Amino acid sequence: MPAYHSNQIPAKSIANVGLLPLRCTTKFRGPAPRAPPNSEQDVIDEALYFYRANIFFRNYDIKGDADRTLIYVTLYLQQCLKKLQRTTTKEQGRKEMYSLAVSPFDIPGDPGFPLNAMYAKPQSRQDADQMKAYFQQIRHEAGERLLDKVYDPSTNSLNKWWICYSKRRFMDKSLSAPGQ
Template sequence: MPAYNSIFNEDPNTPRLVGNFPLLPLRTKTRGPAYALAPSSLPPNESPDPDDESYDILDEVLALFRANTFFRNFEIQGPADRLLVYGIWFVSDCLSKIKPGADARTAQKDVMNLALDNNFAIPGDPGWPLNQMYEPPRDRQDAEQLKQYMSQVRQELATRLLARVYHDDETKPSKWWLSFTKRKFMGKAL
């Protein structure tokens, strides 16, 4: 059985690419280079339907995270899959920062520190997990734009993940999310 790929690969509008990493629109209030989609009226712990115009790649990352984490192989079928892979790796990092007994406030501090940290690798850097699948940015300006976009993705993903992990109880994280902390998608981590 193959892993689940992104539905955004079939999007007729070609996304802006830096290297071969897509800069897809996001439903976010975080400042950054991403085109902002219309806000959703749903609570933060829920995602709109995939047919909805406010459904974005980050909703898809969170929806496919648990299913895709079990796969050691992943066939990239389009640019959106590269962002999906990065999102899954980042969600894994976030979950590893949440302690099983941590309340929502403590977890938010730890996870947001990870999301706001600007010392992360981008495609082409030596610390990037799969440089053979990602092209580096052409120049310094593209690299800076990619770094800003990835920072925006990290912050928004962290916010949405925390809303899901602490949806039922503010005093302890969901065991259904934390059970995936030891799994590594494709055997790699950021």
Template sequence: MVLLPIKTKLRGPPSLAPAPPAEDDVIDEALDLFRANCLFRNFEIKGSADRVLIYLILFISDCLSCLSKAGKNTSQKEAVKILNSRALDQFALPGDPTFPLNALYTSPARQELANRLVERVYVDGKQSKWWMCFQKKKFMNKSL
């Protein structure tokens, strides 16, 4: 997987990535394009950055499913805890036998994406139906 610049306040490997030259980074791009891209059944991979985008879209779907299971009345603070826990949980990663797109990836970090997703999903402290309505959609008919 390519090492793309990201903005992060977290310590660890993501903070070792080069600083982004512009205000938006790959995580912002994945969040901005998620609702349109999750409807795709096919996705042409033109480079390593597309592999990162695919993985981030799959992880966003997984996070939305976790929030959906927690319920509509979950507070933003609870959502942060749930998704931070999910980002650190053990689940199928690139390289694991059960990972759906194993041939394309190595193991990445996910916590920064989970934090930024909560900021977008929660509007005025409540879940946005315009985000949550996509939690059942499967990007390329795959899920993590």
């Protein structure tokens, strides 16, 4: 069975990473284009929907720039679940997601980025800044949407069917440094 791929079409790409539109409901600023009001899913929704299926794959055949964005979001969700498993309430989880989103992170081309073989380095400093801002916006939005999936609204406790995937590694990679 093949892995699930993104159905999104990037309006623009920076260093072979698609800048995909986000739903109009996003409250975080950034360079991501706005999706049309009638669009049902964006790349974060796809990553959340396919997460539990894609997390089992060690190899992922990249079919386009949108898939590179989907891979990044999936790896970030993996990192978020590791953080959320140590929390007890949704408010505590929200604080963890915010601190993870604003913490320093590497982009393609940086020595610490785990997927430099699959991603191209940005051509200019302006492209690198725009990519970093796009990833920052995705990190904020993905963390916020994951909270709605992971916490049960009636009991304000963790959903064990999401947290059980916190130990899995997509493509045997991680965005966090070893030991974190």
